[in-house]
Amino acid sequence: MKPNNYRLVVSAVTAASCLFALNVWAGGEEVVLKAATITYYPPFSYKDEKTNELAGFDHDLAEAIAAKMGAKIEWAEFTYAQLLSLAPLKTGRVDFYGTAVTDRKDRREGGLNFVDYVYEPFVFFTLRENANKYGDPMQLCGESVATTRGDPTQADRVKTWSDANCVKNGKAAINVAFGENSANNLLLLKQGRVAGAVNGAGTLAVANQKDSNKYLVVGQPLSRNMYGMGFLSENTELGEKLKDALQTLIEEGTYDRLLEKWNLPESSHIGKAEINAGVQ
CATH class of the missing domain: 3.40.190.10 (Periplasmic binding protein-like II)
Structure with a gap:
């Protein structure tokens, strides 16, 4: 999908409440998705000790999803506790969590929805x-x-x-x-x-x-555990776009290649992209 299809004009109030916003860079051609990650959970989300660059299955998958959406990811690092507080989403610092958060009923009831992408x-x-x-x-x-x-x-x-x-x-x-x-x-x-x-x-x-x-x-x-990419429940458009992009990656084989790259077993395969399919 072309970046132009994602252009949104967002008020300061909307951004603060983290209603789905894609930040268009100057010039209007490139779309940025702000994603949160942790850096200490290999092989899913971590920093390479030699390069100090972000790495892992989650990182590569999120980058591939963004590319399918015609977007680029701007990463921000947090602790797991900060992610669970939802502060990064509610303050508009990020649009979604591009790292492993367990899809649980209590978290969904608390306002966090998930695009489920892998088992562990x-x-x-x-x-x-x-x-x-x-x-x-x-x-x-x-x-x-x-x-x-x-x-x-x-x-x-x-x-x-x-x-x-x-x-x-x-x-x-x-x-x-x-x-x-x-x-x-x-x-x-x-x-x-x-x-x-x-x-x-x-x-x-x-x-x-x-x-x-x-x-x-x-x-x-x-x-x-079923891991999902978290987003605020109000942001249904973002969730659907992430899910559709993930499904495309599954169907074309990119998802399987990433599992193999990071030595994740066949039992980790999500099967199909779904929203909120975790523990009920």
């Missing part, structure tokens, strides 16, 4: 050197397991598993500990402050590549 299995893991102590998930009963503070889905999954397996069998429940992000969870594990942790399988695979295969997946996946 979430798993228990521990240090490989502790395989004898914690190599079976039942051995985590009564122990502390780190989850990410800003993603309550992780803590919910751990509690559900603990209730169904530990408590039901007369064992002590797992104690949920909170780290600020995936890197912090790894640090808590290395320091011996927790017996295990929960993380996405893709992110854990990257950590193992960096840390000489230090981490061991324990048991079967707890869940398969």
